[in-house]
Amino acid sequence: MKKLINTPEDVVDQALAGMIAAHPGYIRVEEPNIVVRMDAPRPGKVGVISGGGSGHEPMHGGFVGMGMLDAACPGAVFTSPVPDQMLAATKAVNGGAGVLHIVKNYTGDIMNFEIAAEMARDEGIEVTAVVIADDVAVKDSLYTAGRRGVGGTVLAEKIVGAAAEAGADIATVTALCQKVQDNVRSMGMALTSCTVPAAGKPTFELGDDEMEIGIGIHGEPGRTRMKLATADEITEMLAGPILDDLPFKAGDEVLAFVNGMGGTPLVELYIVFNKLAQICEARGVKITRSLVGNYITSLEMAGCSITLLKLDEELTKYWDAPVNTPALRWGV
Amino acid sequence: MSTASIAFDDVVAWFNLAAERLREARGYLTDLDSAIGDADHGTNMDRGFQAVLTILPTVPAGDIAALYKGAGRKILSTVGGASGPLYYTFMDRIGKTAEGKAELSGADFATALEAGIAGIQERGKAEPGDKTMLDALIPARDALRAGIDRGAAPADALAAAVEAAEQGMLATIPLVARKGRASYLGERSAGHQDPGATSSHLLLQAMADTFFRP
Numbered sequence: 001m002k003k004l005i006n007t008p009e010d011v012v013d014q015a016l017a018g019m020i021a022a023h024p025g026y027i028r029v030e031e032p033n034i035v036v037r038m039d040a041p042r043p044g045k046v047g048v049i050s051g052g053g054s055g056h057e058p059m060h061g062g063f064v065g066m067g068m069l070d071a072a073c074p075g076a077v078f079t080s081p082v083p084d085q086m087l088a089a090t091k092a093v094n095g096g097a098g099v100l101h102i103v104k105n106y107t108g109d110i111m112n113f114e115i116a117a118e119m120a121r122d123e124g125i126e127v128t129a130v131v132i133a134d135d136v137a138v139k140d141s142l143y144t145a146g147r148r149g150v151g152g153t154v155l156a157e158k159i160v161g162a163a164a165e166a167g168a169d170i171a172t173v174t175a176l177c178q179k180v181q182d183n184v185r186s187m188g189m190a191l192t193s194c195t196v197p198a199a200g201k202p203t204f205e206l207g208d209d210e211m212e213i214g215i216g217i218h219g220e221p222g223r224t225r226m227k228l229a230t231a232d233e234i235t236e237m238l239a240g241p242i243l244d245d246l247p248f249k250a251g252d253e254v255l256a257f258v259n260g261m262g263g264t265p266l267v268e269l270y271i272v273f274n275k276l277a278q279i280c281e282a283r284g285v286k287i288t289r290s291l292v293g294n295y296i297t298s299l300e301m302a303g304c305s306i307t308l309l310k311l312d313e314e315l316t317k318y319w320d321a322p323v324n325t326p327a328l329r330w331g332v
Numbered sequence: 333m334s335t336a337s338i339a340f341d342d343v344v345a346w347f348n349l350a351a352e353r354l355r356e357a358r359g360y361l362t363d364l365d366s367a368i369g370d371a372d373h374g375t376n377m378d379r380g381f382q383a384v385l386t387i388l389p390t391v392p393a394g395d396i397a398a399l400y401k402g403a404g405r406k407i408l409s410t411v412g413g414a415s416g417p418l419y420y421t422f423m424d425r426i427g428k429t430a431e432g433k434a435e436l437s438g439a440d441f442a443t444a445l446e447a448g449i450a451g452i453q454e455r456g457k458a459e460p461g462d463k464t465m466l467d468a469l470i471p472a473r474d475a476l477r478a479g480i481d482r483g484a485a486p487a488d489a490l491a492a493a494v495e496a497a498e499q500g501m502l503a504t505i506p507l508v509a510r511k512g513r514a515s516y517l518g519e520r521s522a523g524h525q526d527p528g529a530t531s532s533h534l535l536l537q538a539m540a541d542t543f544f545r546p
Contacts, residue, residue: 083408108417
C-alpha cells in the first residue's frame with residue numbers, strides 16, 4: 001500500500017482536523033466526529049444533514065456551509081456513520097424548524113439513520129428523511145437492497161440546501177429532495193480498484209486492459225468486467241442506460257454532472273463531457289447546467305460517473321442560488 | 333461455570349473470547365468482504381468488540397441484561413455499516429429477554445437467541461437465502477431449540493447449533509446476494525462466502541466454547 005497517510009487508524013481523524021484547519025470560517029468539528037456549519041443552528045431554518053463513510057471527499061464534509069448542508073457525519077472509510085453522530089448532528093443544527101436527513105441508499109446508512117431519527121424524535125425534534133437511490137447499474141426490485149445512492153446526492157444536497165437557506169419549511173424542503181431523487185439518474189465505471197487504508201491492499205484486482213462498468217462508490221466491483229474501451233465508447237455505455245431509464249426525452253433540460261472517482265484527472269473528465277454533450281444533443285436533450293470534477297469519490301480509484309438531472313424552473317433556481325462551502329462555491 | 337445454565341461471568345468470558353477471535357479473524361473477514369462488499373467487515377467487527385471490552389468492567393456484576401444491552405449500545409456506536417445496527421439489535425433483544433434473570437437456562441438461552449434473531453430480521457428485513465448473517469443464525473436457532481426441546485444437554489444442543497451455523501455459512505457460497513452491499517453485484521456475488529454469516533458463526537462458536545462448560 002502506497003498512501004499519503006501516517007497510520008491507517010488515524011486517517012479519518014487527521015483528515016477532519018486538516019479540513020477544519022483549512023476552512024476555519026466555514027465549519028467546526030463537534031463530538032462525536034461531526035462536521036457542523038460554523039453558524040449552526042440558525043433559528044427558524046430547516047436543518048439539512050447528510051453522512052456516509054469517509055473516502056468520498058469532498059462529500060459530505062466539503063459541502064457543509066451556506067446554501068448546502070448544515071452538518072455532515074463521516075464514518076470510517078466506506079462505513080456508514082453511527083447513530084450517535086446523526087443524533088448529535090441533528091441536535092446541533094436544529095433551529096426549531098425540523099431537520100432533513102439526506103440518506104444514500106445503502107443498507108447500513110439506512111439503518112443507522114433510521115435509529116438516529118427515532119432517537120431525535122424521542123427528543124422532540126421533527127425529522128424527515130429522503131433516500132437517494134440514483135444508480136441505474138443496479139436493478140431495482142422489492143426483493144433487493146435497491147439502487148445505490150451516488151452522484152445524485154451531490155445535486156440533491158446543493159438544491160435542497162439552497163431551498164432551506166431561502167426559508168422553505170420542512171415539508172417543502174423534503175418534497176424538493178424527493179423531486180431531485182425522482183428526476184436524477186447516474187452510472188459509474190472504474191479503470192482501477194482502490195485500497196481501503198485499514199485493508200492495506202486493493203479491494204479487487206483489475207488487469208491493465210480491463211475496466212469495471214456499473215460500480216458504486218465503495219471500491220466494490222461493478223456489474224460487469226470488460227476490455228478497456230475508448231472514452232467515447234465508455235461514455236456511450238454510461239449515458240445510454242441513464243437516458244433510457246428516466247427516460248430523458250427530446251426537449252428536456254438537464255444538469256449534466258461528470259464526476260471523477262478520485263484518481264482521474266480533469267482533462268479526461270472533459271473528454272467524457274465532450275462526448276456526453278454530443279450524445280445529449282443527438283437525442284434533443286439540452287444541457288443547461290453542468291458540473292465537472294471530483295465531488296463524490298472512491299479514494300484513489302480512477303474512473304468516472306455520469307449523472308443527469310432533469311431540470312425545471314424550481315430546480316434550476318436553487319441550483320443557481322449562492323453556495324459557500326469548502327468544496328462548492330459560487331454567487332458569493 | 334455450570335453445564336445447566338449461563339452465569340454473568342460466562343457472558344463476560346464470551347465477550348472476551350469473541351473479541352479475541354474477531355481480532356484473529358479480522359483479515360479473513362475483510363478478505364471475504366473484499367470479494368463481494370467493501371472490505372471493512374473485519375475491521376468494523378474488531379473495532380466494535382474491542383470497544384465492548386472497555387465497558388465490561390463497568391456493568392454491575394450479575395446483571396446479564398445490562399451486560400448484553402450495554403454491549404449492544406457500544407456496538408451501535410462503534411461498528412457502523414449494516415453490522416452495527418444488526419448486532420446491536422441482536423444484543424439488545426437478548427438483553428431484554430434476560431431482564432431479571434441471574435442466570436440463563438438452556439431454554440432461556442434458546443428463547444434469547446430467538447429474540448435476538450427476530451430483531452435482526454425486523455431491522456434488516458432479510459429472508460433466509462438472501463446471503464446474509466441470517467443464513468448462519470436461523471439454522472443455529474432451530475437446531476438449538478430442537479435440541480433443548482428434545483431434552484438434550486444444553487452444551488450438546490449448542491454444539492449442534494454451531495454445526496448448523498457452519499453448514500449455513502458454507503451454504504451461502506453459491507447464493508446470489510439479495511440484501512446488503514453484495515446484492516449490487518448481482519450474479520457475481522455467487523461463489524463467495526458471506527462475511528456476515530461468517531462472523532455470526534464465529535460468535536456462536538465462541539458461545540459453544542464458553543457456555544454450559546463443566
